[in-house]
Amino acid sequence: MVxxxxxxxxxxxxxxxxxxxxxxxxxxxxxxxxxxxxxVLADYKESEKLPAVVAVALTSFYTTCSxxxxxxxxxxRSFRQRISEVGIAxxxxxxxxxSDEELWKRHSDLALLIVDVEKSGVATHYLSRLMVLNGELxxxxxxxxxxxxxxxxQSGYVLMSFLVLVLQVSLAVVSFPSTIMSWIxxxxxxxxxxxxxxxVKDLDNPFGHGTNDGQGSGADVDISPIASAVQNMIQ
Numbered sequence: 001m002v003x004x005x006x007x008x009x010x011x012x013x014x015x016x017x018x019x020x021x022x023x024x025x026x027x028x029x030x031x032x033x034x035x036x037x038x039x040v041l042a043d044y045k046e047s048e049k050l051p052a053v054v055a056v057a058l059t060s061f062y063t064t065c066s067x068x069x070x071x072x073x074x075x076x077r078s079f080r081q082r083i084s085e086v087g088i089a090x091x092x093x094x095x096x097x098x099s100d101e102e103l104w105k106r107h108s109d110l111a112l113l114i115v116d117v118e119k120s121g122v123a124t125h126y127l128s129r130l131m132v133l134n135g136e137l138x139x140x141x142x143x144x145x146x147x148x149x150x151x152x153x154q155s156g157y158v159l160m161s162f163l164v165l166v167l168q169v170s171l172a173v174v175s176f177p178s179t180i181m182s183w184i185x186x187x188x189x190x191x192x193x194x195x196x197x198x199x200v201k202d203l204d205n206p207f208g209h210g211t212n213d214g215q216g217s218g219a220d221v222d223i224s225p226i227a228s229a230v231q232n233m234i235q
Contacts, residue, residue, distance in 0.1 A: 022171075032156065039152045043206070062084075065126075066079075069117065082113050086109055089102070107137075164193050209223065
């Protein structure tokens with residue numbers, strides 16, 4: 001709206017196009033926004049499930065290890081402490097307090113822990129279960145890392161941003177039959193498309209809990225299952 005006022009009052013540029021004439025621009029922007037929004041929403045729906053999968057795998061690893069050691073009447077406190085430290089590292093990583101490298105360094109202790117459990121004489125089926133759970137946990141954490149560190153079709157973002165910018169400029173010079181609508185319609189459409197552009201970029205990283213000075217975003221998925229699982233292990 002500021003651009004519209006500047007063009008009209010400062011540069012004396014009037015309404016040089018009708019709303020019907022910029023219809024092709026609106027159609028193009030709508031199509032690319034729909035494509036990008038559909039793509040990021042697919043990843044977002046998957047991302048909503050991942051924290052619960054991490055929590056279940058971590059808790060199952062903890063209980064399986066404890067059960068196997070209990071059958072051998074072995075003090076499991078040191079083992080449980082090591083698993084809890086990995087869980088704390090995962091939770092810290094989710095909220096952006098440690099890097100990917102630090103996460104994998106601490107997560108590698110689970111493989112060493114399985115070796116130590118085997119040396120303690122725990123039954124084979126417990127060891128097999130621990131290896132499966134560790135593999136599941138590793139796979140999910142890798143998936144979260146990929147979603148966090150990569151953008152959905154980078155070239156699509158370039159095209160989407162360019163088209164939204166063209167639409168914003170077009171709305172500044174478009175004319176409407178009604179004087180009131182010549183201000184209301186451009187402002188509403190400009191707001192809607194700018195909001196959708198920012199929404200797509202926000203949804204593209206549902207694990208941005210460490211961004212915005214640690215405040216994250218309203219579009220971030222709920223990672224409370226991980227925090228709850230870690231808290232239960234510590235207790």
